[in-house]
Amino acid sequence: MIKDIDHILIERGAISDRVRQLGQQIMEDLNEIDEETEIVLVAVMTGSIIFVADLMRHLNKKIRISLMTASSYVGKSMETTGDPTLGKLPTVKGKHVLLVDDILDSGKTLTRIREELNEQEPASLHSCVLLRKTIDSAMSVPCEYVGFDIEDEFVVGYGLDYDGYYRNFPDIGVIVP
Numbered sequence: 498m499i500k501d502i503d504h505i506l507i508e509r510g511a512i513s514d515r516v517r518q519l520g521q522q523i524m525e526d527l528n529e530i531d532e533e534t535e536i537v538l539v540a541v542m543t544g545s546i547i548f549v550a551d552l553m554r555h556l557n558k559k560i561r562i563s564l565m566t567a568s569s570y571v572g573k574s575m576e577t578t579g580d581p582t583l584g585k586l587p588t589v590k591g592k593h594v595l596l597v598d599d600i601l602d603s604g605k606t607l608t609r610i611r612e613e614l615n616e617q618e619p620a621s622l623h624s625c626v627l628l629r630k631t632i633d634s635a636m637s638v639p640c641e642y643v644g645f646d647i648e649d650e651f652v653v654g655y656g657l658d659y660d661g662y663y664r665n666f667p668d669i670g671v672i673v674p
């Protein structure tokens with residue numbers, strides 16, 4: 498199972514500590530929101546599957562969870578195709594939106610989704626990613642909540658895959674180059 502993983506970058510305990518902190522930080526902001534306007538958490542599948550499941554249990558609010566898909570990799574590639582394919586977007590007009598994704602890399606996925614959601618004129622739009630690579634393309638995309646800044650390496654585990662595998666690996670590891 499773990500033969501392709503070169504080393505662990507972030508252990509499960511550190512992930513869960515940080516996810517709890519992010520949840521607290523998000524809750525402080527959500528508590529400012531008026532009770533009438535609905536909050537929608539938009540989770541970008543499939544990479545955010547574990548992150549969003551853990552994060553949402555720290556958000557003690559009446560929240561609607563909406564899933565959408567985005568993919569930018571083909572098969573065994575570790576480079577994005579550059580042009581993400583988006584599935585159907587949820588309806589968010591007039592709602593407070595928290596957009597949750599696994600990782601910011603080229604930034605194209607989050608930029609595209611933010612643009613398309615903004616066209617619907619939500620009441621507010623904030624983004625949250627577990628990981629962000631410390632490269633210009635990722636750092637320049639607006640993102641209000643970031644779990645960890647990491648180096649530009651290909652990581653798997655805690656929802657993130659290589660060729661569809663390793664999403665179930667509980668820590669975040671770096672794949673053998």
Ligand code: 5GP
Pocket residue numbers: 544569577581598599600601602603604605606607650651652653657658659
């Ligand atoms: P973008 O390049 O558009 O910022 O990232 C698009 C998507 O590529 C992310 O949502 C994530 O699913 C995937 N991705 C980017 N970097 C990595 C990585 O290091 N590991 C894995 N497993 N997926 C990544």
Ligand code: MG
Pocket residue numbers: 541542543544545567568598599600606
């Ligand atoms: Mg993704």
